[in-house]
Each structure stands twice: as structure tokens, then as C-alpha cells.
Amino acid sequence: MNVSNTPLSEHTKNLFTQIYEPIFEQYTNFYYNNLESEFVEKYNVIKDPTWPDCTAYSKFAKLPDAIKQECVDVHNFSPKIYYESVKRDFGTYHTQTHVTINDTIVKFIRKHIDVIENKNVIDFACKDGAVSCLASLYKAHSVLGMDVRQDNIDIACSIRQDLQLDINFVLSNLHDYETNKILCKDKDTALLFGIMYHVHDHVDIIDSIFCNNVKNIMIESGIYEDEQPLIWWKTEPTFELRSGWHDSKNEIIVGFPTISWFDLIANYYGYTKINQVTYNIPSSKNSPNDHPGPRAILLYKKG
Numbered sequence: 017m018n019v020s021n022t023p024l025s026e027h028t029k030n031l032f033t034q035i036y037e038p039i040f041e042q043y044t045n046f047y048y049n050n051l052e053s054e055f056v057e058k059y060n061v062i063k064d065p066t067w068p069d070c071t072a073y074s075k076f077a078k079l080p081d082a083i084k085q086e087c088v089d090v091h092n093f094s095p096k097i098y099y100e101s102v103k104r105d106f107g108t109y110h111t112q113t114h115v116t117i118n119d120t121i122v123k124f125i126r127k128h129i130d131v132i133e134n135k136n137v138i139d140f141a142c143k144d145g146a147v148s149c150l151a152s153l154y155k156a157h158s159v160l161g162m163d164v165r166q167d168n169i170d171i172a173c174s175i176r177q178d179l180q181l182d183i184n185f186v187l188s189n190l191h192d193y194e195t196n197k198i199l200c201k202d203k204d205t206a207l208l209f210g211i212m213y214h215v216h217d218h219v220d221i222i223d224s225i226f227c228n229n230v231k232n233i234m235i236e237s238g239i240y241e242d243e244q245p246l247i248w249w250k251t252e253p254t255f256e257l258r259s260g261w262h263d264s265k266n267e268i269i270v271g272f273p274t275i276s277w278f279d280l281i282a283n284y285y286g287y288t289k290i291n292q293v294t295y296n297i298p299s300s301k302n303s304p305n306d307h308p309g310p311r312a313i314l315l316y317k318k319g
């Protein structure tokens with residue numbers, strides 16, 4: 017099945033609109049604010065001192081007509097034009113961050129297709145089921161996606177229906193360690209993508225997954241680069257819309273393990289690292305001070 021040519025139902029489109037448009041708006045504003053100086057330089061624009069008042073593109077409309085005219089005529093620039101260019105560059109629903117991550121993930125999975133093909137796969141923290149769908153399209157024997165958010169499960173189910181893929185999605189919480197063990201039962205491959213840097217209980221989560229008979233474990237995570245400390249802690253502010261994991265807390269401590277931490281713990285459970293890739297992404301949050309890349313994809317096999 018060719019996914020890109022498969023039309024999405026109205027239901028899926030509605031879900032996309034509800035979930036992704038506000039997120040996309042946040043991302044776009046983030047890039048818009050961060051790249052403004054680069055854009056000004058590139059287009060040789062003389063920045064009007066009044067522009068800080070219109071850092072949000074929506075405020076452009078409220079500028080005095082004379083300034084608006086000058087932005088457009090004299091400097092060949094307007095916040096609106098700039099916003100549109102940022103929007104174009106970062107895609108419609110998927111930001112450059114997502115494009116970078118997805119591209120790297122797809123290449124890595126294709127390279128290790130043996131851990132997917134004809135295998136029973138569990139996709140932890142599956143979000144909208146993108147990776148679950150990929151595993152199914154790459155001929156997994158079965159795919160089970162889990163996520164803590166009902167809206168993610170809803171959209172995953174809707175996409176599954178549109179793509180006519182045979183995947184199961186369940187609502188579950190990664191912090192329920194006993195349930196993780198049940199979900200891992202009879203699975204050959206566990207995927208932990210984009211989740212380990214959102215949690216604080218790495219050891220318990222890893223234990224509940226690595227203690228089973230899962231043969232292959234693939235982890236994609238934001239990582240801490242240095243050897244010391246093994247896990248670097250930070251507070252993560254709540255972004256309610258896209259982060260149901262915070263349980264309505266305003267801030268939560270989360271950890272970025274190092275690759276050596278993952279290696280150590282995998283080794284402890286009798287796994288060997290087969291491959292790894294590292295890559296960098298821009299900050300994935302709505303704040304310039306947030307933790308940008310690096311990230312890693314790691315593949316471990318039992319034995």
C-alpha cells in the first residue's frame with residue numbers, strides 16, 4: 017500500500033485539525049521568532065525599530081498603515097510574508113524537527129528490517145501510530161501500539177482504518193510496569209521511540225521491558241552527550257496539548273540518559289548493541305532555551 021497516495025477520511029482530517037493545527041501554530045511561531053534575524057540578513061532587510069511589537073505575525077495587521085506599507089514596499093518584507101515562508105519551509109503538519117526525526121528513523125528501521133519483518137512488534141508511546149504503521153507496512157507479523165493519551169489512540173485508530181492496516185492500539189501508561197510486562201508477552205521486538213527523555217523512572221521502565229523475552233529492542237531518544245553524569249536531569253514545562261504525560265503538573269523532572277547508560281543497562285539484561293546512529297535536531301519545544309539535540313537510535317538484541 018502506498019501511504020502517501022492513500023486518502024485520509026474526514027474523521028482523520030478532523031482529528032488532525034484538532035490535534036495538530038494548534039501544535040503546528042506553536043512550532044511555527046517558535047521558528048518564526050528564532051529565525052527572524054537570519055531572514056532579515058538573507059533578504060537584506062533593514063529592521064524597523066517598531067517590529068518588535070509585531071513579533072507575532074498576527075499583530076502585523078494591527079500596525080499603522082504607513083509602517084505596513086514601508087515593510088512591504090521599501091524593505092520588500094512583511095511579517096506575513098516571513099511567516100508564510102517559515103510555514104512553507106517547515107511543512108504543513110510536520111515541522112523540520114519531525115522531518116529530521118522521521119527521516120532518520122525510517123532509514124534506521126529499513127536498515128534493520130529483520131527486527132520488523134514477520135515479527136510481533138510492540139510500539140511503546142506510539143502517539144499517532146506513525147511508527148506502528150511503518151512497522152505494519154514493513155510486514156510485521158503483528159503490531160500493538162500503546163499510548164497514555166486517548167486522543168492519540170483515537171487518531172492512531174482512525175489512521176489505521178484509513179490505511180486499512182491490521183494494527184491494535186491500546187490506552188496504557190508506561191509507568192504501569194506490570195502492564196508493560198503483559199504487553200511484551202509474545203513480542204519479538206519492542207520500540208521505544210521519543211519517550212525515554214520524557215520520563216523520570218528510566219530504570220523501572222527499562223526493567224519492565226528488558227526483563228521479558230523480547231529479542232530486539234530499538235530505542236530512539238534525546239540523549240545527554242557527555243559521559244558524566246550518566247543521566248542529566250531537567251525540568252520540562254507542561255505543554256498540555258501534546259504532552260498528556262505530565263498529569264497536569266506544571267513542571268516535571270525528566271532525564272536524558274547517555275548512550276553509555278543505555279549500553280550498560282542493556283548489557284546487564286543480556287543484550288548486545290547491534291547498531292546506533294546519532295543525530296542533531298533543533299529544539300523541539302516552544303522555547304529557545306529548551307534542550308536541543310543530540311539524539312540517538314539504538315538497536316539491542318538479546319544474547
Ligand SMILES: C[S@@+](CC[C@H](N)C(=O)[O-])C[C@H]1O[C@@H](n2cnc3c(N)ncnc32)[C@H](O)[C@@H]1O
Pocket residue numbers: 140141142143144146147162163164165168188189190191208209210211214258259260261
Ligand atoms: C515524542 S512522542 C513519541 C511518539 C512516537 N513514539 C514517535 O516516535 O513518533 C511521545 C509520546 O509519548 C506518550 N507518552 C508520554 N508519557 C507516556 C506514558 N507514561 N505512557 C505511555 N505513553 C506516554 C505521549 O502521549 C506521546 O504520544
